[in-house]
Amino acid sequence: MSPRPKIALDRNTILQAAGELADRMGIQEVTLANVAKNLGIRPPSLYNHFDGLGGLRKELAIYGLTKLYEEMAQSAIGVSGDQALLAISTAYVNFARKHPGVYEATLFAPDMDAEEVQSAGAKIVTLSVRVLHSYELEGDRALHAVRGLRSILHGFSSLEQKGGFKLALDLNESLEIIIKAFINGMKEN
């Protein structure tokens, strides 16, 4: 490919390639060299689109958070209460299952504190708050509940992905039991 081709790559095409690479080979294989090879260009050319490897990974994290949010939001349409809670929970872990590399990228963001990363993650928090709202947890207790839910979902997904759950025990059943136990425990008191 010569300088300034007719159809140039755009950020989204590159992120998609990086995402597929991540899902297929793991986040550690998302290098400028590999991404460039998959796109048929040379590594330095990627600097025209991203601020180096760190920038690419940061964008991949935002890309992943956005997609994760969308799937969670979709799953919660038209349902409420326990159904909604289970819906967004399974949407969350299913996303991590289908896109292990991209999910991993959402955690590895070089600068987690970057404005864009934060706001992409905040939408997921807001959605969770809304779903938990129907349980009528008052004040701080609702916020603690969101922390708990996030902890469960991230911890569960992460451990499942890392092969942490070895027992021959259905994973979806585990998740449902865990979520229900947690929310029932939060409702009391």
Add this chain to the structure above:
Amino acid sequence: MSPRPKIALDRNTILQAAGELADRMGIQEVTLANVAKNLGIRPPSLYNHFDGLGGLRKELAIYGLTKLYEEMAQSAIGVSGDQALLAISTAYVNFARKHPGVYEATLFAPDMDAEEVQSAGAKIVTLSVRVLHSYELEGDRALHAVRGLRSILHGFSSLEQKGGFKLALDLNESLEIIIKAFINGMKEN
């Protein structure tokens, strides 16, 4: 340092240096180059002790899991029930707080499936099972409970470390509420 010095480095000294480096600078800074520099030797010399960078990181993971287990086990001595559960839970998150890099290493093990990594992690699971035993969860429900507890502890620690919890809400209070809610919810049914 010349060939075959009077006092040679041993694995533990190297792991300690790697651990400090990880806690101070992050796991991504645990490179053979950096570890060697901190020890005053040349990178290739590390191959006399570990199977490359992957081997070093794997050993660091086992080192971390062992230390984590020890602190959890210590915290549970002489207590039972809710007290024991909260004790091991706070021991877990406090370990992650005090040793963020080493904790991170326990998850990044290049081959999580390696025998030694598995067995080091299994001890923590066994300890959790023992602590949860007093709640008289029958059969599979006890196993689901262990998965839930691990998910909460790992998810909470990981999110706290990554700066995921932004609200001005006491973290220890969150943890206690979450754990209690979960275990209370598990007891019912």
Add this chain to the structure above:
DNA sequence: TTGATAAAACTAATATCATTAGTTAAAATA
């Protein structure tokens, strides 16, 4: 339409890694 600008690729070069091969000197052992 044409000329200037900007974009998006490129090549070349540098620095930092991990890793391998082979070497050396001193400790450990027989």
Add this chain to the structure above:
DNA sequence: TATTTTAACTAATGATATTAGTTTTATCAA
């Protein structure tokens, strides 16, 4: 005391990210 093993070393290789500077072409303004 002679041999072996150990734990450091140097040197070299290959992969990586990154920077600098170049080139071609699309885009845009006059």
